[in-house]
Amino acid sequence: MDYYSTNRRAPDVSLAQALLQGQAADKGLFLPRQYPRITREDLLDLVGKSYPEIAFEILRHYTTGIFGDDVLLALCGDAYDYEVPLEHVSCRLHVMRLDQGPTASFKDFAARMMARWMSVLMEAEHGELVILTATSGDTGSAVAHAYHGVDRVHVVVLFPLKEVSDRQRKQMTTLGGNVWTIGIEGKFDDGQAMVKRAFADPDLSSIRFTSANSINIGRLLPQAVYYFYAYVRLADVAADEQVVFSVPSGNFGDMMGGVIAMHMGLPVKRFIIATNANDEVPNFIRTGAYRPIVPSRVCISNAMNVGHPSNLARLINMYGGQMDEKGALNEQPDMDRLRRDIYSVSINDEQTRATIREAYEQYGLILEPHGAVGWAGLQRYLADEVEDADPLCISLETAHPAKFPEEIEANIGVVPETPPSLEGLEQRIEDYPVISTDYHAFREMLLERFGR
Numbered sequence: 001m002d003y004y005s006t007n008r009r010a011p012d013v014s015l016a017q018a019l020l021q022g023q024a025a026d027k028g029l030f031l032p033r034q035y036p037r038i039t040r041e042d043l044l045d046l047v048g049k050s051y052p053e054i055a056f057e058i059l060r061h062y063t064t065g066i067f068g069d070d071v072l073l074a075l076c077g078d079a080y081d082y083e084v085p086l087e088h089v090s091c092r093l094h095v096m097r098l099d100q101g102p103t104a105s106f107k108d109f110a111a112r113m114m115a116r117w118m119s120v121l122m123e124a125e126h127g128e129l130v131i132l133t134a135t136s137g138d139t140g141s142a143v144a145h146a147y148h149g150v151d152r153v154h155v156v157v158l159f160p161l162k163e164v165s166d167r168q169r170k171q172m173t174t175l176g177g178n179v180w181t182i183g184i185e186g187k188f189d190d191g192q193a194m195v196k197r198a199f200a201d202p203d204l205s206s207i208r209f210t211s212a213n214s215i216n217i218g219r220l221l222p223q224a225v226y227y228f229y230a231y232v233r234l235a236d237v238a239a240d241e242q243v244v245f246s247v248p249s250g251n252f253g254d255m256m257g258g259v260i261a262m263h264m265g266l267p268v269k270r271f272i273i274a275t276n277a278n279d280e281v282p283n284f285i286r287t288g289a290y291r292p293i294v295p296s297r298v299c300i301s302n303a304m305n306v307g308h309p310s311n312l313a314r315l316i317n318m319y320g321g322q323m324d325e326k327g328a329l330n331e332q333p334d335m336d337r338l339r340r341d342i343y344s345v346s347i348n349d350e351q352t353r354a355t356i357r358e359a360y361e362q363y364g365l366i367l368e369p370h371g372a373v374g375w376a377g378l379q380r381y382l383a384d385e386v387e388d389a390d391p392l393c394i395s396l397e398t399a400h401p402a403k404f405p406e407e408i409e410a411n412i413g414v415v416p417e418t419p420p421s422l423e424g425l426e427q428r429i430e431d432y433p434v435i436s437t438d439y440h441a442f443r444e445m446l447l448e449r450f451g452r
C-alpha cells in the first residue's frame with residue numbers, strides 16, 4: 001500500500017519509508033492512498049478477541065509485505081500488555097480508559113507500536129537508528145518509555161532543566177539502557193533548535209537520525225485500533241449499530257485514528273471532538289474560516305493547549321481539501337460532509353472543572369481534565385442533537401486521574417489512586433548529563449556515543 005503527501009508534491013512511498021522519514025519531502029504529511037475495508041463479517045470475527053488480537057487483525061492490512069503476520073502478532077502482544085477498561089457509566093454511556101500503559105496516557109498505544117515497527121525495520125537492514133527529540137515534558141517520557149529496551153533503536157531526549165516537573169524528569173531519567181536523557185541549561189525552544197540543527201548537520205551524517213513526533217503516520221494507524229475494540233465489545237455488531245465517540249483533542253492525532261477507522265468501515269454515527277479554550281477547530285467547522293491561535297491558550301488540560309493542530313492538514317485532506325505546512329487553507333474541504341461526521345465543541349476550564357464535579361456526583365465517575373473535556377462535549381451533543389435518540393456513546397479518557405491529583409482533589413475531595421506504572425518513581429535512580437545550549441558540545445557528545 002502506498003502513502004501520499006498532503007502537499008501532493010512528493011512521490012508516494014511505502015509504509016516502511018513513511019515510518020523512517022516521518023514527514024514527506026515536500027513538508028506534507030503522509031496518508032494511505034487506500035483504506036482497507038473491514039466488513040461486518042470481519043467485525044463479527046473480532047468479537048471475543050483480546051486487544052492484541054484485534055490490533056493484529058486491523059494493523060495487518062497495513063503491514064502486509066513489510067512484516068510477516070507472525071512478527072506483527074508478536075509485536076502486538078508485546079506492545080499491548082496492559083488493560084483497556086471500558087467503564088459502563090449509565091444506560092448507553094461508556095468511558096474507555098486509555099490510561100493503563102507505562103506513562104498512563106493514550107499516547108502509549110501508538111508510541112509503543114511505532115517503536116517496535118522501527119526496530120523490526122532496522123533488524124532487516126542490520127542498521128541502527130537514533131531517535132532525537134526535545135521535550136517540554138510529557139511527550140519525551142512517552143517516547144522514552146515506548147523505545148526503552150527496544151533493539152537497534154536509541155533515544156536521545158533533550159529537556160529544559162527548569163521547565164519540567166520533578167515527576168516528568170524522573171519518568172525519563174530513571175530508564176537508562178538505550179534511553180539517553182540530557183538536561184539543558186536553557187528553554188524548550190533551545191532544545192528544539194539543537195535537535196533541528198543536528199538533523200541537518202553534515203558532520204553527523206554517519207548517524208541515522210529520525211524523529212518520533214506525532215506527525216509520523218506510525219503514530220496514527222495504531223490509534224484506529226481502540227475504536228474497533230470498543231465497538232466490538234459494546235455495540236450490536238450483528239445489527240450494524242452506529243456509535244458516537246467523544247474525543248478530547250489537541251493535535252487531533254487521536255481523532256484521526258477514529259476517522260481512519262470510520263473510513264475502513266467502522267459504523268460511526270458521529271465523532272464529537274472536544275477542545276479546551278483553544279477553539280480554532282470548532283470555529284473552523286462552524287464557519288469554514290480557519291484562524292490559528294498564537295500563542296496557544298493555557299488551560300488545565302495542558303496536553304491539548306494547541307493553537308494550530310499538526311494533524312488538521314490530514315483531516316482536511318480526507319474531506320477533499322488541502323492545507324499546507326504553514327496552515328494555509330488552499331482548498332476548502334467538503335464542509336457538509338465534515339459537519340455530518342464531526343460535531344465539534346470547545347470547553348473552557350470552568351466548564352471542565354464543573355464537569356469533573358458533576359460526573360463524580362452523578363455517576364461516581366472520576367475524570368481528569370482531558371477526559372472531562374471529552375465528557376462535557378458528549379453532554380453538550382446529547383442536549384443539542386435530540387433527534388439522535390439514545391445513541392450508544394463512548395467517551396475517551398486519555399490520561400490517568402493520578403497524573404492530576406491536585407485538580408481532582410480540589411474538585412471532588414478524592415485523591416486518585418496511583419497506578420503501578422506511576423509508583424515508586426521517588427526511589428528510582430536518576431542518571432543524566434547536563435549541558436549548556438552550546439550546539440558544538442552537543443554534537444561532540446553525539447559523535448562520541450553514536451559516530452563511526
Ligand SMILES: *Cc1c(COP(=O)(O)O)cnc(C)c1O
Nearest residue numbers: 249250251252253254303398399
Ligand atoms: C496528547 C494528549 C491529548 C490530545 O491528543 P491529540 O492526539 O493531540 O489530539 C489529550 N489528552 C492527553 C492526556 C494527551 O496527552
